[in-house]
Amino acid sequence: MNTYMNMLEWEDDAIPHRLWIERLDNNQTRLCMKVIKDVDPEMLYLELPVSQEKVMGAWQGRAAAVSDAYDDGCLYSQVRSLFNLDNGCVVWTVNHIQLADNRKMSADKLAFVPGMTHDQGLLKSIYATV
Template sequence: MYLALMGLNMNTYMNVLNWTDEQIPHRLWIEKQEDDTTRLCMKIVKDSEPEMLYLNLEASQTCILNAWQGSAFPVTDAFDDGCVYSQVRSLLNLPQGCVLWSLTHVLLPDGKKISTDKLGFIPGMRQHNGHLISV
């Protein structure tokens, strides 16, 4: 019912999480698993081949849809020396913990960029005003 009030239509098997910033090319969605858990999927759009990230969460799709705020919130300062950019961001605060997204971009000598991204679940923590705090 809460989802209907928010104007969200929940699909039984897969639901897209839309970014509030339309300039973000990455795609984020959740998939219902057979054991009633949910898999968070993130397609990282890059200069070369896209990277797919997956994270199984012990939370319902409804819980995740309610937690999604449309953006990622920094929990570390960005490091940027012109060759390496790195930051950790929070994607979701769930009742059991926080979903983090870490990203690193490296500028190669030939001018091309490579990046590595990772999703992780941190139990017992949540993002609040740019900091991780205990739940």
């Protein structure tokens, strides 16, 4: 493992986005995503309260749907989970917008959701008892 930056590889070759993690000084990690769309690439950053090792161990090579996809031909929107951590999960809101000139742009977001986990297509509380 690189002590500064490590690529996270997608299982799906059809996903052109680049995903990597960077080490921060306080044993935290910054998740970086370069979203590739027709207009301009979009850079997303998210600081995570865990080490690179924890993130690399949690990454499974794919995103899992948390919400149904909405697609009306001009707007595509869906929430996906990237991975679960001990203290929460990382979600990616995917938004593709078709512009008037038929090019597409993204308006995506990464977020850390504390106290939640992705399980079988749902976000659930880590603290819920069964």
